[in-house]
Amino acid sequence: xxxxxxxxxxxxxxxxxxxxxxxxxxxxxxxxxxxxxxxxxxxxxxxxxxxxxxxxxxxxxxxxxxxxxxxxxxxxxxxxxxxxxxxxxxxxxxxxxxxxxxxxxxxxxxxxxxxxxxxxxxxxxxxxxxxxxxxxxxxxxxxxxxxxxxxxxxxxxxxxxxxxxxxxxxxxxxxxxxxxxxxxxxxxxxxxxxxxxxxxxxxxxxxxxxxxxxxxxxxxxxxxxxxxxxxxxxxxxxxxxxxxxxxxxxxxxxxxxxxxxxxxxxxxxxxxxxxxxxxxxxxxxxxx
Amino acid sequence: xxxxxxxxxxxxxxxxxxxxxxxxxxxxxxxxxxxxxxxxxxxxxxxxxxxxxxxxxxxxxxxxxxxxxxxxxxxxxxxxxxxxxxxxxxxxxxxxxxxxxxxxxxxxxxxxxxxxxxxxxxxxxxxxxxxxxxxxxxxxxxxxxxxxxxxxxxxxxxxxxxxxxxxxxxxxxxxxxxxxxxxxxxxxxxxxxxxxxxxxxxxxxxxxxxxxxxxxxxxxxxxxxxxxxxxxxxxxxxxxxxxxxxxxxxxxxxxxxxxxxxxxxxxxx
Amino acid sequence: xxxxxxxxxxxxxxxxxxxxxxxxxxxxxxxxxxxxxxxxxxxxxxxxxxxxxxxxxxxxxxxxxxxxxxxxxxxxxxxxxxxxxxxxxxxxxxxxxxxxxxxxxxxxxxxxxxxxxxxxxxxxxxxxxxxxxxxxxxxxxxxxxxxxxxxxxxxxxxxxxxxxxxxxxxxxxxxxxxxxxxxxxxxxxxxxxxxxxxxxxxxxxxxxxxxxxxxxxxxxxxxxxxxxxxxxxxxxxxxxxxxxxxxxxxxxxxxxxxxxxxxxxxxxxxxxxxxxxxxxxxxxxxxxxxxxxxxxxxxxxxxxxxxxxxxxxxxxxxxxxxxx
Numbered sequence: 076x077x078x079x080x081x082x083x084x085x086x087x088x089x090x091x092x093x094x095x096x097x098x099x100x101x102x103x104x105x106x107x108x109x110x111x112x113x114x115x116x117x118x119x120x121x122x123x124x125x126x127x128x129x130x131x132x133x134x135x136x137x138x139x140x141x142x143x144x145x146x147x148x149x150x151x152x153x154x155x156x157x158x159x160x161x162x163x164x165x166x167x168x169x170x171x172x173x174x175x176x177x178x179x180x181x182x183x184x185x186x187x188x189x190x191x192x193x194x195x196x197x198x199x200x201x202x203x204x205x206x207x208x209x210x211x212x213x214x215x216x217x218x219x220x221x222x223x224x225x226x227x228x229x230x231x232x233x234x235x236x237x238x239x240x241x242x243x244x245x246x247x248x249x250x251x252x253x254x255x256x257x258x259x260x261x262x263x264x265x266x267x268x269x270x271x272x273x274x275x276x277x278x279x280x281x282x283x284x285x286x287x288x289x290x291x292x293x294x295x296x297x298x299x300x301x302x303x304x305x306x307x308x309x310x311x312x313x314x315x316x317x318x319x320x321x322x323x324x325x326x327x328x329x330x331x332x333x334x335x336x337x338x339x340x341x342x343x344x345x346x347x348x349x350x351x352x353x354x355x356x357x358x359x360x361x362x363x
Numbered sequence: 364x365x366x367x368x369x370x371x372x373x374x375x376x377x378x379x380x381x382x383x384x385x386x387x388x389x390x391x392x393x394x395x396x397x398x399x400x401x402x403x404x405x406x407x408x409x410x411x412x413x414x415x416x417x418x419x420x421x422x423x424x425x426x427x428x429x430x431x432x433x434x435x436x437x438x439x440x441x442x443x444x445x446x447x448x449x450x451x452x453x454x455x456x457x458x459x460x461x462x463x464x465x466x467x468x469x470x471x472x473x474x475x476x477x478x479x480x481x482x483x484x485x486x487x488x489x490x491x492x493x494x495x496x497x498x499x500x501x502x503x504x505x506x507x508x509x510x511x512x513x514x515x516x517x518x519x520x521x522x523x524x525x526x527x528x529x530x531x532x533x534x535x536x537x538x539x540x541x542x543x544x545x546x547x548x549x550x551x552x553x554x555x556x557x558x559x560x561x562x563x564x565x566x567x568x569x570x571x572x573x574x575x576x577x578x579x580x581x582x583x584x585x586x587x588x589x590x591x592x593x594x595x596x597x598x599x600x601x602x603x604x605x606x607x608x609x610x611x612x613x614x615x616x617x618x619x620x621x622x623x624x625x626x627x628x629x630x631x632x
Numbered sequence: 633x634x635x636x637x638x639x640x641x642x643x644x645x646x647x648x649x650x651x652x653x654x655x656x657x658x659x660x661x662x663x664x665x666x667x668x669x670x671x672x673x674x675x676x677x678x679x680x681x682x683x684x685x686x687x688x689x690x691x692x693x694x695x696x697x698x699x700x701x702x703x704x705x706x707x708x709x710x711x712x713x714x715x716x717x718x719x720x721x722x723x724x725x726x727x728x729x730x731x732x733x734x735x736x737x738x739x740x741x742x743x744x745x746x747x748x749x750x751x752x753x754x755x756x757x758x759x760x761x762x763x764x765x766x767x768x769x770x771x772x773x774x775x776x777x778x779x780x781x782x783x784x785x786x787x788x789x790x791x792x793x794x795x796x797x798x799x800x801x802x803x804x805x806x807x808x809x810x811x812x813x814x815x816x817x818x819x820x821x822x823x824x825x826x827x828x829x830x831x832x833x834x835x836x837x838x839x840x841x842x843x844x845x846x847x848x849x850x851x852x853x854x855x856x857x858x859x860x861x862x863x864x865x866x867x868x869x870x871x872x873x874x875x876x877x878x879x880x881x882x883x884x885x886x887x888x889x890x891x892x893x894x895x896x897x898x899x900x901x902x903x904x905x906x907x908x909x910x911x912x913x914x915x916x917x918x919x920x921x922x923x924x925x926x927x928x929x930x931x932x933x934x935x936x937x938x939x940x941x942x943x944x945x946x947x948x949x950x951x952x953x954x955x956x
Binding site for chain 2: 656657659660661663664665666667668669670671672674675677678681682685732733734735736737739740741743744745753755756757759760762763764765766767768769770771773774775818821825850851855872875876878879880881882886906909910913914925926929932933936937939940941943944
Binding site: 160162165190191193194197198200202204206207208217218221269272273276 | 513515516518519520521522523524525526529533534537538540
């Protein structure tokens with residue numbers, strides 16, 4: 076693997092969950108963010124048949140930070156996210172125009188396999204999607220097993236499984252039941268399991284598509300805490316319909332409306348001093 | 364009128380009870396260990412068994428499954444993944460047509476293409492005819508079971524970097540496996556008792572044979588031959604054979620009904 | 633912060649060029665497509681093989697195969713009309729007996745049966761479809777036929793005086809059209825009832841509640857709201873049962889008597905297309921005889937094809953209306 080192991084092996088203590096969500100004012104190293112883009116899209120458009128779901132989106136997502144995509148339903152935020160790991164093209168009769176560069180490599184380049192992209196760009200969906208026929212251990216290792224050359228032996232795999240579950244804040248809860256069915260976990264645990272599964276392949280980027288939408292508030296909060304922590308080791312892009320969530324967890328926020336990128340700025344700026352009147356209407360709750 | 368529906372329910376289940384009761388009464392008294400271990404006796408000679416027919420039926424089921432299961436499951440995967448395309452709709456319709464094809468027509472077809480050119484009846488021809496009958500059954504149940512698997516699981520696997528084929532096989536197919544096994548067992552149960560497709564293909568055999576290139580005995584064929592002859596001893600054998608056949612079929616049907624999800628999880632390797 | 637090589641994808645590109653997974657998808661798609669195409673190929677092969685084999689008979693004898701009723705192998709007469717007649721009559725008798733029972737069971741199971749009884753009764757009725765045809769035939773020969781000959785036939789003919797009509801006149805043979813009809817009724821029943829049950833269960837709750845809200849009784853609701861909605865699906869189920877009955881071979885061959893004559897009486901023996909083939913195919917003496925039997929198979933193929941296509945279309949139309 077290309078990523079430095081020091082970063083990954085760093086064992087962080089479990090966060091203590093406080094009952095009230097503190098709105099953290101994101102304190103990103105803005106200058107660093109501006110200089111180190113992770114994902115750069117230019118003139119990115121995606122179609123379902125002849126209908127464009129997103130049009131001409133050009134944005135630069137900073138590395139090792141959380142970027143939120145917000146907007147009313149149907150604005151194309153999920154489609155934008157699914158263009159970043161080439162999942163959009165898995166739906167029949169769809170196509171993508173424009174370019175997406177991740178860490179300097181064009182992911183829509185000639186000869187680039189979407190499979191390779193997806194191994195480096197993890198994704199977590201709205202509903203938890205543990206594989207029902209696999210144990211907890213097998214679920215976390217699922218992405219490793221499919222890439223037969225990337226791991227050497229059983230021992231290495233179980234280290235990676237532990238590390239991924241640690242990073243997802245699930246290790247303490249499941250370490251004694253690794254060989255039991257993943258379906259026995261609660262919804263919130265299942266969602267963190269899916270995050271662990273995405274982390275196990277040590278991706279550069281994690282894409283989260285409304286990861287807390289199907290969870291109860293307490294579990295949603297756990298996932299949110301986790302997202303906040305993940306920025307230390309990985310670039311996160313999160314789609315959410317919940318503006319408070321975007322404000323709590325993200326460093327930068329993009330506002331999409333009808334397939335177009337209206338505004339993309341640091342989260343604090345976007346929520347306190349939006350430049351575009353449409354952004355202001357949306358964040359003050361006038362539509363959507 | 365409500366009373367009529369109760370009466371209908373009783374009348375509809377009555378034949379099953381009558382047939383099974385009669386089978387057990389007549390069959391059990393004719394059943395002995397020799398029935399399973401001995402070869403058929405000559406006319407008028409008491410005793411004898413259907414060892415060759417039992418083995419023959421199992422062989423025919425085996426050949427049919429080797430042909431019917433992979434093709435049926437493959438076609439089911441195709442239909443579930445390409446649903447809505449014109450080709451998929453055509454295949455789906457033709458598989459229903461094939462399912463409704465009279466088994467005797469399948470029999471003369473198999474004779475025409477597998478027996479006539481080589482001028483030789485064979486177990487293989489019989490197994491192929493039965494396998495062809497399994498294909499549409501397995502296809503449609505596989506398709507139905509795959510469509511129940513949520514799209515989100517497929518997406519999750521693709522997003523992990525699974526190639527499409529691995530997604531289909533180790534996630535989607537694996538998740539639907541219990542249902543597909545049930546469908547396969549139902550198909551096996553159905554063809555296990557088929558007689559008509561074997562009349563001009565496997566033909567039947569009074570002697571011991573396990574060669575796929577020779578005619579082979581089968582329980583349904585043997586029951587038919589014995590039933591339409593006049594010897595009481597053969598009638599007794601027919602009842603015993605029918606009891607064995609229906610026991611095989613019912614065990615498979617019950618297994619299909621109670622086929623529960625097999626243990627989850629393959630070892631991490 | 634770690635330094636990341638700009639060409640991080642390059643490693644994977646190089647790897648994937650030699651990785652089987654790049655070809656895996658193509659192989660997988662080709663294999664499943666081949667399996668799917670095996671089905672049309674098989675249907676076409678069956679049609680071509682049977683019609684090609686039947687061609688000499690059609691060319692020599694023309695439509696006399698289906699229109700004449702003299703089947704004499706030695707004289708070279710191949711008129712299959714009695715077998716076609718027998719197929720149609722035995723299946724009709726089967727439907728007359730099975731349809732009310734099957735629909736009754738379906739209504740019972742979908743509307744009236746206590747919940748704990750629905751599963752087991754449904755399973756028992758479905759099991760009728762699992763019994764091998766040859767077992768039905770065996771039971772037909774040794775149980776049903778004696779019962780019909782000793783009790784049912786005399787009762788119908790003499791006690792009910794139905795003997796005055798041509799349909800129940802004449803001597804009570806055991807093996808007969810009636811015996812075939814009864815056996816086929818039992819065999820078709822599970823097909824009709826399971827499709828009917830499915831379409832009855834598919835009737836939306838709103839449809840039922842609207843009728844009940846108008847003050848209809850339970851039975852009136854079923855008659856006026858549920859059955860009309862499910863009608864085409866039920867007819868589809870009956871057609872599926874008919875398809876089964878038309879092509880059924882072994883059980884019929886064992887109980888119908890196998891006499892190639894057209895008789896109005898259900899008490900008399902008859903013949904069907906399937907049993908004609910089953911009985912004579914392996915003993916066919918001349919090429920023309922064989923070809924004539926293939927022609928009978930071709931006719932049977934076409935009839936069942938049409939019946940099944942109509943059945944599928946009817947059942948499908950109910951499913952479509954439901955999703956609209």
